[in-house]
Amino acid sequence: MTDPGTLNVLVxxxxxEARRLAAALADRPGTRVVxxxxxxxxxxxxxxxxxxxxxxxxxxxxxxxxxxxxxxVVIDATHPFAARMTASAAEATGLAGVPLLILRRPGWQxxxxxxxxxxxxxxxxxxxxxSLGGRVFLTTGRRSLPVxxxxxxxxFLARSVDPPRPPLxxxxxxxxxxxxxxxxxxxxxxxxxxVEVVVTKDSGGRMTTAKLFAARELGxxxxxxxxxxxxDGVPRAExxxxxxxxxxxxxxxxxx
Ligand code: NAP
Numbered sequence: 001m002t003d004p005g006t007l008n009v010l011v012x013x014x015x016x017e018a019r020r021l022a023a024a025l026a027d028r029p030g031t032r033v034v035x036x037x038x039x040x041x042x043x044x045x046x047x048x049x050x051x052x053x054x055x056x057x058x059x060x061x062x063x064x065x066x067x068x069x070x071x072x073v074v075i076d077a078t079h080p081f082a083a084r085m086t087a088s089a090a091e092a093t094g095l096a097g098v099p100l101l102i103l104r105r106p107g108w109q110x111x112x113x114x115x116x117x118x119x120x121x122x123x124x125x126x127x128x129x130x131s132l133g134g135r136v137f138l139t140t141g142r143r144s145l146p147v148x149x150x151x152x153x154x155x156f157l158a159r160s161v162d163p164p165r166p167p168l169x170x171x172x173x174x175x176x177x178x179x180x181x182x183x184x185x186x187x188x189x190x191x192x193x194x195v196e197v198v199v200t201k202d203s204g205g206r207m208t209t210a211k212l213f214a215a216r217e218l219g220x221x222x223x224x225x226x227x228x229x230x231x232d233g234v235p236r237a238e239x240x241x242x243x244x245x246x247x248x249x250x251x252x253x254x255x256x
Pocket of ligand 1: 036040053054056059061062077078079081084088140201
């Protein structure tokens, strides 16, 4: 049962920002925060407070969940590449008439000395790779590995939180590990494995930037997959602080 005086906030999570947002709202008076995780990582880093796990069943399922749980505000703090969840959040909140904010950290900016090749998709990255080097460091997540499965002439070092599932590239070494990483560690890793090219999504944030600095120092090309577009007309914030300020404004308007 939800108290009619309580503001119920649904935070769509799976990121550092989502955890920091849940922590920032934990002591807000008259507020109940529910963080939602997809349930894909075996041992996820959990936010403080209430957590639910697993998909909602598309936009229709999410709309029903919002209405059944008396949710007054949704903040989509998912990863910039979680495009289906974001699209579903936009549709469901539109149907339920509930305000939505997208909290999305800024993308990475190329600096002097960087040799970045922007591509529109993982598939385009895979097409580009044979022209850039034979030994590839893949940091795009375990579920992206099938895209690179046909590239038998290349050798891959892939880093992921949980073990990947087939189909996988034929010449593959998997490193199970979770950030944040250090520049020294990334330099050693790339040197030890004779890495010639790095592949990354434009995830942004500080947790995984060390590989970019290491690649710059080693003069390696980095294939950077562009972010998917976000739905039109949805307000956005780039920081947790701005997301909290947006929530205060929305809560003030709802109260008044
Ligand atoms: P996605 O492709 O956009 O989502 C696929 C489906 O998974 C969604 O339609 C939804 O299922 C469910 N889902 C996704 N995020 C959810 C959440 N926070 N709570 C409940 N259900 C969720 O997402 P993804 O790229 O697989 O990412 C899954 C999760 O991992 C997200 O929480 C994201 O923040 C996190 N993550 C993703 C990446 C990445 O590179 N993609 C990196 C780091 C963390 P229903 O349609 O059934 O609701």
